[in-house]
Amino acid sequence: MQTENSAIPNFDMGPNHLLPAIAQDASSHRVLMLAWMNAEAWEETLRSGYAVYFSRSRNQLWRKGETSGHRQKVVEIRVDCDADTILVMVEQTGAACHEGYESCFFRKVDAENGVTIAEKRLVDPRDVYGTTK
Amino acid sequence: MQTENSAIPNFDMGPNHLLPAIAQDASSHRVLMLAWMNAEAWEETLRSGYAVYFSRSRNQLWRKGETSGHRQKVVEIRVDCDADTILVMVEQTGAACHEGYESCFFRKVDAENGVTIAEKRLVDPRDVYGTTK
Numbered sequence: 279m280q281t282e283n284s285a286i287p288n289f290d291m292g293p294n295h296l297l298p299a300i301a302q303d304a305s306s307h308r309v310l311m312l313a314w315m316n317a318e319a320w321e322e323t324l325r326s327g328y329a330v331y332f333s334r335s336r337n338q339l340w341r342k343g344e345t346s347g348h349r350q351k352v353v354e355i356r357v358d359c360d361a362d363t364i365l366v367m368v369e370q371t372g373a374a375c376h377e378g379y380e381s382c383f384f385r386k387v388d389a390e391n392g393v394t395i396a397e398k399r400l401v402d403p404r405d406v407y408g409t410t411k
Numbered sequence: 412m413q414t415e416n417s418a419i420p421n422f423d424m425g426p427n428h429l430l431p432a433i434a435q436d437a438s439s440h441r442v443l444m445l446a447w448m449n450a451e452a453w454e455e456t457l458r459s460g461y462a463v464y465f466s467r468s469r470n471q472l473w474r475k476g477e478t479s480g481h482r483q484k485v486v487e488i489r490v491d492c493d494a495d496t497i498l499v500m501v502e503q504t505g506a507a508c509h510e511g512y513e514s515c516f517f518r519k520v521d522a523e524n525g526v527t528i529a530e531k532r533l534v535d536p537r538d539v540y541g542t543t544k
Contacts, residue, residue, distance in 0.1 A: 307440035
């Protein structure tokens with residue numbers, strides 16, 4: 279085990295000081311989603327033990343699960359070789375995807391069949407977010 | 412199984428028409444790396460069955476493994492709910508990381524211990540890329 283001292287992660291490396299953060303289920307190892315973190319989201323994630331992202335559309339911190347209850351408890355955090363991507367291994371409560379799927383990656387694409395929905399919804403998003411979402 | 416017709420993935424959604432592409436090992440389910448694809452890299456990936464990215468530093472297509480031999484054979488491709496992130500499940504030959512680790516995510520970070528190297532190198536990068544890399 280070595281210890282390093284440089285800026286890891288390095289938020290200066292990302293567009294608008296945002297870095298991609300991959301959430302992976304710590305038990306099933308499914309990749310659940312990709313979102314973005316700024317330094318503030320990163321620090322709150324480390325401090326609170328729950329995944330916090332930065333919402334580019336709402337331009338504010340996004341405490342994942344605050345509305346839906348589908349929080350992500352942090353099990354382990356990794357940062358990549360270039361210090362510009364974050365991997366958060368989590369215990370996911372409920373569905374990671376706002377469309378009600380376990381994972382946001384419910385669409386399969388191949389050259390032969392094009393785009394297909396490869397999974398079933400865990401929950402109806404209207405039950406979680408109301409009817410307007 | 413439903414079929415959709417809109418632009419999936421939608422390269423207009425990404426900075427400079429680039430979308431993040433996560434490579435995951437199809438057998439071990441380890442997240443190996445994150446790189447970027449433009450429309451051309453995406454199309455060549457679909458067509459060739461091997462992962463092709465767009466290198467932001469070299470500003471050109473990056474046929475992963477062309478130098479190192481550490482190619483990524485595509486097993487399955489997923490696109491997320493917002494159509495702005497790609498997940499490529501691959502059979503990885505050799506080390507995914509240019510630093511010689513199986514995965515680029517070899518650094519662990521936690522609030523208590525800071526940054527630690529959590530893994531051992533599979534290969535010495537000098538043996539793969541020469542001494543200057």
